[in-house]
Amino acid sequence: MAELGKIARHVRSKNAGPFWVTVDIFFKDHADFDRYAKSPALGPQLFAELYGADPALVKHIAVRSLDVLKVSYPRPQAQGWRGERDMHQGQSFARLLSAKL
Amino acid sequence: MTKVLKSFRRKMDGGTVAVTRVLVPSGMLGAGVNREHLEQGVRAGAHAIALDSGSTDSGPAYLARGVSKMNREALKQDLIILMDVAFSAGIPLLIGSCGTAGTDSGVDWTRDIVAEIAGELGIAPKIALLYSEQDIGVLKRKNAQGAIHPLAPMGPLADATLDACNHVVALMGPEPYMRAVFEGADIVLGGRTTDTAVLAAVPLLRGASAGPAWHAAKVSECGGQCTVNPRTGGVMMSVDAEGFDIEPLNDDNQASPESVSAHMLYENTDPERLIEPGGLLDASQAVYAVKDPRTTRVTGSVWEPRPYTMKLEGAGGGAFQTIMFIGIEDPEVLANLDEFHDRLLAALTARIRTLFGDEAGDFDVSLRLYGHNAVSGRPVPKAAPPPREVGVMFVVTAASQSLATRMAKACNPMFFHFPLRPGIEMPSYAFPFTPAEIERGQVYEFKLNHVVDTEDGFELVRTAWLDLAAPAQAANHG
Numbered sequence: 001m002a003e004l005g006k007i008a009r010h011v012r013s014k015n016a017g018p019f020w021v022t023v024d025i026f027f028k029d030h031a032d033f034d035r036y037a038k039s040p041a042l043g044p045q046l047f048a049e050l051y052g053a054d055p056a057l058v059k060h061i062a063v064r065s066l067d068v069l070k071v072s073y074p075r076p077q078a079q080g081w082r083g084e085r086d087m088h089q090g091q092s093f094a095r096l097l098s099a100k101l
Numbered sequence: 102m103t104k105v106l107k108s109f110r111r112k113m114d115g116g117t118v119a120v121t122r123v124l125v126p127s128g129m130l131g132a133g134v135n136r137e138h139l140e141q142g143v144r145a146g147a148h149a150i151a152l153d154s155g156s157t158d159s160g161p162a163y164l165a166r167g168v169s170k171m172n173r174e175a176l177k178q179d180l181i182i183l184m185d186v187a188f189s190a191g192i193p194l195l196i197g198s199c200g201t202a203g204t205d206s207g208v209d210w211t212r213d214i215v216a217e218i219a220g221e222l223g224i225a226p227k228i229a230l231l232y233s234e235q236d237i238g239v240l241k242r243k244n245a246q247g248a249i250h251p252l253a254p255m256g257p258l259a260d261a262t263l264d265a266c267n268h269v270v271a272l273m274g275p276e277p278y279m280r281a282v283f284e285g286a287d288i289v290l291g292g293r294t295t296d297t298a299v300l301a302a303v304p305l306l307r308g309a310s311a312g313p314a315w316h317a318a319k320v321s322e323c324g325g326q327c328t329v330n331p332r333t334g335g336v337m338m339s340v341d342a343e344g345f346d347i348e349p350l351n352d353d354n355q356a357s358p359e360s361v362s363a364h365m366l367y368e369n370t371d372p373e374r375l376i377e378p379g380g381l382l383d384a385s386q387a388v389y390a391v392k393d394p395r396t397t398r399v400t401g402s403v404w405e406p407r408p409y410t411m412k413l414e415g416a417g418g419g420a421f422q423t424i425m426f427i428g429i430e431d432p433e434v435l436a437n438l439d440e441f442h443d444r445l446l447a448a449l450t451a452r453i454r455t456l457f458g459d460e461a462g463d464f465d466v467s468l469r470l471y472g473h474n475a476v477s478g479r480p481v482p483k484a485a486p487p488p489r490e491v492g493v494m495f496v497v498t499a500a501s502q503s504l505a506t507r508m509a510k511a512c513n514p515m516f517f518h519f520p521l522r523p524g525i526e527m528p529s530y531a532f533p534f535t536p537a538e539i540e541r542g543q544v545y546e547f548k549l550n551h552v553v554d555t556e557d558g559f560e561l562v563r564t565a566w567l568d569l570a571a572p573a574q575a576a577n578h579g
Contacts, residue, residue: 016370018157018414018547019254024366050479057254063372066363072370074254080160082420082498082544083467087160091476 005097007036009067013093018079021051021089022072023096033067039101042069050095052076119341121304121314122147126183126335126350128323130154130196131171134179136186138334138350143190147337149282149303150187153296153322154211155198157414157547158368164202165267165416165545169210171201176211181218184288188224193282195289195299197273202414203293204268205234211290212567225570226288229281232563233292235269235413239561240553248554249413255550262548266415269549273411274378276558278302286566293414295377296322304340315382316402317345319375320364327364329355344400346392358389361397378558380406409557415549420463422541423505425495425516428531434521435487438473439480445519449512453497456511462500464508469494493530502540509538 004011010026025042027033036042044055053073061070079087086092124142126134130152139150159170169176187194200207208230219226241260243249249258263269270293279302281289291299300318305311317338320327324335333351347356365372365384373385383403392398434441449466457464469475472491495516499505517537518527555561 014368015158016368017550018161019252019550020370022366022368022370054254059370061371061373063366066359066366068363068366070366070372078161078547078550079157080162080545080547082422082465084160085469085476085478088158095477095479 001100003097004042004099004101007032007101011093011096013089013091013096015079015087015089016072020072020074021092022070023093025069025071025096027067027069030064030067033062033064033069036101037062037064037069041099041101042071046096046099047071047073051092120339121149121307121309121341122337122339123300123303123317123321124150124335124337124350125152125300125321125324126150127152127179128326129156129171130179131175132179133175134182135334135350136182139182139186142337142350143186143192145337147190147192148307149193149195150183151195151197151300151303152324153197153294153299155201155203155207155293157202159201161416161545161547164204164270164414164547165418167200167202167204167206167268169200169207173214177214177218180214181222184215184218184224184226185222188222188226188287193286193289193303195278195282195291195302197278197291197294197296197299199290199292202268202416203233203270203291205232205292208232208290208292215288215290216567216569219569227286227570228567229284229286229289230565230567231273231277231281231289231291231294232565233271233273233294233411233561235271235561237263237266237269240269240413243553249551250410250554252412252550252552258549258551263415266417266548269413269415271411271413271553271561272298272378273562274298274409274558275302275305276379277562277564279306280559281564282306295412297375297377297382300338304338309340310342311380311404311406312382312402313343313345313399314340315375315377315380315404316384316387316399317347319382319384320347320361320399323364323367325349325351325354326367327356327361329357329360344398344402346396346398348396352395355395356397358391358397361399362387362389378411379409380404409555410552411555411561413549413551413553414547416545416547418543419546420498420500420544421502421505422496422498422544423502423509424497424539424541425509425513425537426533427493427495427517428490428533429493430490430531431528432487434528435489435491437521438470438487438491441519441521442468442470445516448515448519449495452511452515453508457504457508460504461508462504464500464504465498466508466512467496467498469496496541498544502542506538506540513537
């Protein structure tokens with residue numbers, strides 16, 4: 001078991017419009033991509049737990065040419081709501097780094 | 102494509118052109134543009150300069166208020182260079198999503214800056230103004246006809262939701278820009294538009310293939326973001342019948358197959374299939390290849406025409422907030438932050454309930470502990486070492502600004518002097534401002550995530566002209 005933050009070359013998060021957030025996980029090479037991109041530990045349940053996303057709407061898109069796993073999920077509340085803590089969701093990737101694969 | 106636009110294309114350069122080059126100097130008007138790069142791009146045969154001036158990225162306030170995120174000085178500095186270079190070269194300058202949110206007020210604000218600069222430069226451009234802010238009554242009729250559809254995670258649109266919006270804009274496609282350029286616009290200032298449509302307009306008008314035109318525009322939407330060194334300037338996109346090339350404007354920068362293809366990931370939920378007004382860009386079969394050490398060539402992009410739809414964005418105001426801020430360096434408190442947070446929050450909430458009774462309404466107090474868990478809002482592992490300092494932001498949300506501020510004042514003594522546990526000598530936390538409460542204003546909300554069916558790219562768009570060579574003619578809303 002290793003932490004995503006140690007495995008991935010780069011992990012980033014950003015809003016994709018006011019209602020969605022998208023996370024890009026860049027793996028080091030095809031070998032790591034093939035080994036981890038389909039890991040159940042990175043499944044919808046992780047995004048439900050960390051971000052309150054509806055697991056039925058979480059989308060996983062694996063882009064092997066770039067060794068990237070892209071995960072997009074709907075925000076529980078739209079960007080800018082009264083309890084907003086991160087308008088761009090540019091910091092929310094940090095919670096993923098300790099996911100164990 | 103409509104008949105009118107087909108005839109436009111035939112008239113342009115006899116209907117077929119080998120290549121169309123568009124200079125994209127930056128990802129956002131006001132972020133800074135480089136005159137040398139632009140002049141070099143013009144010498145290399147650019148047919149247009151196009152860029153975007155807006156986004157929803159910075160939150161709903163700009164749309165709800167109809168004001169720009171960018172300041173006038175930054176916008177003017179870029180526009181002086183862009184207008185001077187474009188007008189000298191005799192090529193059109195296209196700017197989409199004027200004034201951040203692309204409201205009518207944003208277009209007019211940008212128009213006034215452009216007119217001022219034209220006077221200063223001694224030039225008299227013909228300016229097309231494209232408005233895509235929507236009348237609520239028109240949208241209600243569309244909704245009644247079943248022509249407005251929700252996008253996940255939203256549900257069907259209620260008329261009351263439209264009424265709750267201060268401004269609603271529809272994202273334009275390229276057609277109004279194409280027509281404006283065809284009719285002789287030197288400068289086109291558009292309301293809310295998809296980033297890609299502004300960049301794709303001139304290639305499409307000149308007969309480039311739709312797949313490469315849209316794909317090139319998608320890759321170039323943030324200027325140099327698709328290059329190896331994004332901070333060194335914009336890009337030139339060159340679109341032809343089979344594909345497109347991306348080349349950075351800075352000689353020392355490169356657009357690599359990886360940097361270009363990776364941009365498709367940016368701020369997108371799906372990197373391969375992008376829905377745009379009037380169709381879908383399918384980039385799943387695209388091939389990215391090195392053309393020369395600085396340039397990437399892309400082929401295999403496909404455009405699938407679909408019935409015309411425009412995405413709607415709407416925002417309005419809700420409750421009001423007043424904030425206060427303290428810093429804490431006391432190690433006893435820092436070692437027990439969760440306990441401190443929970444007890445303080447309960448005490449403040451109880452005080453507001455007692456003092457305000459029914460008037461309190463749907464209020465909310467939130468304490469954000471910066472240095473502890475303010476950003477994530479999630480529990481901190483028990484084993485985590487205490488921080489050296491924390492900042493605590495108090496946010497109260499209530500139905501009016503006055504009520505929120507009275508609540509903050511009611512909380513003031515307790516917030517600044519709350520002991521970790523009963524019986525401890527009264528502490529004083531570090532507050533940096535006086536008066537301590539700051540009226541933050543209204544909470545704005547995005548209320549729409551819907552698309553509307555339209556006849557074509559023009560139905561919900563109004564075009565006006567401002568011809569500075571004919572000053573007697575007032576701008577005429579069409």
